[in-house]
Amino acid sequence: MTTYIFNGSFEGLLTAIFEFYDRKEKAVELVWDKLYQPSILDEALEIVNDEFKAKRVWDGLKKKLSPEWRTRFYKAYLSEDPQTFQDLLDFARYIFDNPAGAEANFGNPHVIAISKMDKKVNREKHRMKAFIRFQQTGDNIYYCPVDPDFNVLPLIASFFKNRYTDQRWIIYDLKRKYGLFYDLKSVQEITYEFISEIDIKKVILPIELTDPKEELASILWKDYFNSTNIPARKNMKLHIQHVPKRYWKYLNEKQ
Amino acid sequence: MYDRIREKLSILADAAKYDVSCSSSGGNRKNDNKGIGDSSASGICHTYTEDGRCVSLLKILLTNHCVYDCAFCVSRKSNDVKRAAFTVDEVVELTMSFYRRNYIEGLFLSSGIFKNADFTMERLVRIAKRLRLEERFNGYIHLKTIPGASQELLTEAGLYADRMSINLEMPTEMGLKLLAPEKSHDDVKMPLGFIKDTIAKFKDEKKTGLIKSIPKFVPAGQSTQMVIGATPETDMEIMYSADEYYKNFSLKRVYYSGYIPISHDSRMPVIGSQPPLLRENRLYQTDWLMRFYGFNVKELLNTNNPHLDTDIDPKLSWALRNLEQFPVDINTADYHMILRVPGIGVNSAQKIVQARKFGKLRSDQLKKIGISYNRAKHFIRCADSPIILNEPDAPHLKSIILTESSSKYLKVPQNQLSLF
Numbered sequence: 001m002t003t004y005i006f007n008g009s010f011e012g013l014l015t016a017i018f019e020f021y022d023r024k025e026k027a028v029e030l031v032w033d034k035l036y037q038p039s040i041l042d043e044a045l046e047i048v049n050d051e052f053k054a055k056r057v058w059d060g061l062k063k064k065l066s067p068e069w070r071t072r073f074y075k076a077y078l079s080e081d082p083q084t085f086q087d088l089l090d091f092a093r094y095i096f097d098n099p100a101g102a103e104a105n106f107g108n109p110h111v112i113a114i115s116k117m118d119k120k121v122n123r124e125k126h127r128m129k130a131f132i133r134f135q136q137t138g139d140n141i142y143y144c145p146v147d148p149d150f151n152v153l154p155l156i157a158s159f160f161k162n163r164y165t166d167q168r169w170i171i172y173d174l175k176r177k178y179g180l181f182y183d184l185k186s187v188q189e190i191t192y193e194f195i196s197e198i199d200i201k202k203v204i205l206p207i208e209l210t211d212p213k214e215e216l217a218s219i220l221w222k223d224y225f226n227s228t229n230i231p232a233r234k235n236m237k238l239h240i241q242h243v244p245k246r247y248w249k250y251l252n253e254k255q
Numbered sequence: 256m257y258d259r260i261r262e263k264l265s266i267l268a269d270a271a272k273y274d275v276s277c278s279s280s281g282g283n284r285k286n287d288n289k290g291i292g293d294s295s296a297s298g299i300c301h302t303y304t305e306d307g308r309c310v311s312l313l314k315i316l317l318t319n320h321c322v323y324d325c326a327f328c329v330s331r332k333s334n335d336v337k338r339a340a341f342t343v344d345e346v347v348e349l350t351m352s353f354y355r356r357n358y359i360e361g362l363f364l365s366s367g368i369f370k371n372a373d374f375t376m377e378r379l380v381r382i383a384k385r386l387r388l389e390e391r392f393n394g395y396i397h398l399k400t401i402p403g404a405s406q407e408l409l410t411e412a413g414l415y416a417d418r419m420s421i422n423l424e425m426p427t428e429m430g431l432k433l434l435a436p437e438k439s440h441d442d443v444k445m446p447l448g449f450i451k452d453t454i455a456k457f458k459d460e461k462k463t464g465l466i467k468s469i470p471k472f473v474p475a476g477q478s479t480q481m482v483i484g485a486t487p488e489t490d491m492e493i494m495y496s497a498d499e500y501y502k503n504f505s506l507k508r509v510y511y512s513g514y515i516p517i518s519h520d521s522r523m524p525v526i527g528s529q530p531p532l533l534r535e536n537r538l539y540q541t542d543w544l545m546r547f548y549g550f551n552v553k554e555l556l557n558t559n560n561p562h563l564d565t566d567i568d569p570k571l572s573w574a575l576r577n578l579e580q581f582p583v584d585i586n587t588a589d590y591h592m593i594l595r596v597p598g599i600g601v602n603s604a605q606k607i608v609q610a611r612k613f614g615k616l617r618s619d620q621l622k623k624i625g626i627s628y629n630r631a632k633h634f635i636r637c638a639d640s641p642i643i644l645n646e647p648d649a650p651h652l653k654s655i656i657l658t659e660s661s662s663k664y665l666k667v668p669q670n671q672l673s674l675f
């Protein structure tokens with residue numbers, strides 16, 4: 001078996017699929033370069049990103065897959081999960097090697113693998129839409145740090161842009177060290193230097209950096225959260241199932 | 256200096272929490288006026304209370320002053336509680352401040368009845384109007400319909416609200432009369448019918464295409480709520496009533512709220528008794544089966560079975576009562592029959608009918624598709640099913656299933672269900 005080493009990018013993944021066909025391989029193990037451990041038995045090929053080759057593969061997928069399935073493919077990729085990278089390559093092969101419509105075969109392991117991962121990424125995307133809590137800064141930017149399990153910022157940018165059209169906001173991914181900044185016109189990717197005055201280790205901004213109205217808003221939200229609870233129905237198990245503990249540090253009502 | 260507004264919010268959120276709906280789904284307002292907000296069609300729960308209920312909207316009363324004295328309600332006139340009232344400005348400001356921080360999807364505004372119906376409704380409408388026109392707010396607004404309010408006010412409300420609701424309170428007229436003699440289900444039917452007809456009228460006008468832009472009118476439809484367990488109705492009476500309202504008024508949702516004792520009134524369960532959460536859960540499951548699984552309410556509840564089983568869910572009970580319809584062959588059966596198999600949900604059923612076009616399905620594939628195989632296996636046949644000579648009868652099968660799933664099954668009921 002040949003091992004393909006790629007750099008974890010979407011372009012790299014598509015290039016690898018191109019190489020697979022170009023080199024008429026039989027079986028390939030796709031490995032993320034940062035996890036690669038060389039061994040003498042392997043025949044390894046380092047995938048060099050190639051825009052042209054990637055586009056050929058993407059166009060090919062476009063011909064065979066509905067827009068919905070193409071998004072699924074991309075979303076599964078955003079999981080950054082090593083096994084999923086392999087699944088994506090196998091899934092693409094399955095799609096290319098079979099007549100159109102093969103993606104509806106939920107009896108096929110590759111189809112199942114992609115749709116399961118798509119579901120997980122979707123859930124994380126949905127959680128970010130739900131759990132993001134903006135803090136209004138002194139210079140009137142609504143700021144929120146996050147560290148999602150998957151790289152879902154690209155999936156929520158347009159949601160927040162459409163919703164908060166008349167306010168500037170930043171959503172910053174602490175784990176992946178980049179963020180989205182909306183400046184009332186468009187959403188841009190930003191990196192840490194941009195918000196260097198903010199200590200990104202602290203979720204709650206120090207009061208001197210926030211708008212005078214921020215403190216009250218946050219207090220009232222906590223009050224609301226407590227008042228709307230019905231103690232006679234308490235069910236913490238269900239509560240934690242819906243709001244897993246790892247998200248609590250980002251939720252002001254849980255502080 | 257924050258004390259006053261904090262106290263108001265605590266009182267008026269506390270008094271509003273017994274209305275269990277917090278849904279923000281069905282909204283379809285787009286942010287096309289460079290304003291703020293864009294409804295998410297499927298709704299978003301921004302957090303969950305410690306009892307596991309979704310928090311999607313800022314759910315408050317405008318005031319808990321009320322001229323009525325409904326025995327089941329904390330805000331009733333004779334109850335000795337602190338009273339408060341928001342101003343229009345306060346509600347608008349609070350909603351915007353929460354929405355801008357992505358705490359909520361919008362506002363659910365209800366109210367005790369002060370002075371009279373129109374006076375109260377007019378205030379609710381004024382707040383919705385301010386939000387839409389002055390704040391250019393496109394988030395979700397759920398307004399309570401105040402029984403007895405004028406049709407002019409209801410029409411205006413419908414132009415700003417995404418959803419409107421009015422509660423039946425008790426599942427039957429008899430139950431309602433027992434606890435709130437001044438009220439009647441006719442007071443609920445009238446506005447429900449009026450808004451339903453107005454929604455239809457707006458839709459028709461849209462179809463004719465004569466007028467270019469027809470404004471939205473209650474785009475997320477109407478809902479209602481019944482309190483369960485305060486009065487002695489059977490599950491059958493409750494669900495037949497729900498079914499009637501779904502059909503006659505095209506309701507989007509009926510909510511069932513297990514009564515939480517809040518008074519020493521001898522007509523109702525005493526303070527400190529447990530709210531009927533398991534029963535509530537079973538009613539929601541039945542509701543789900545009616546709306547998404549193609550069951551007729553009479554199949555699930557009838558004079559032979561006026562109560563839902565507590566130890567097993569209504570889908571499984573139905574299957575056990577109708578064993579002659581099983582086993583279902585996964586590879587040939589109609590989609591609607593697959594949907595009726597315990598352990599198979601809507602998603603899996605859809606995947607099954609797609610996947611079987613590619614070849615006969617085996618049990619390992621069904622497991623991967625995501626059905627709860629341990630439950631379903633008693634009711635299905637697939638490509639590799641063993642032949643069973645002595646099919647167990649219903650009581651026997653029930654005990655097999657209960658033992659197999661005992662750990663999972665008898666735990667504390669979930670009050671927001673998704674599983675069967």
Ligand code: SF4
Pocket residue numbers: 321322323324325328329330331332366367368
């Ligand atoms: S009219 Fe409404 S608020 Fe007033 S007591 Fe009855 S249920 Fe409560």
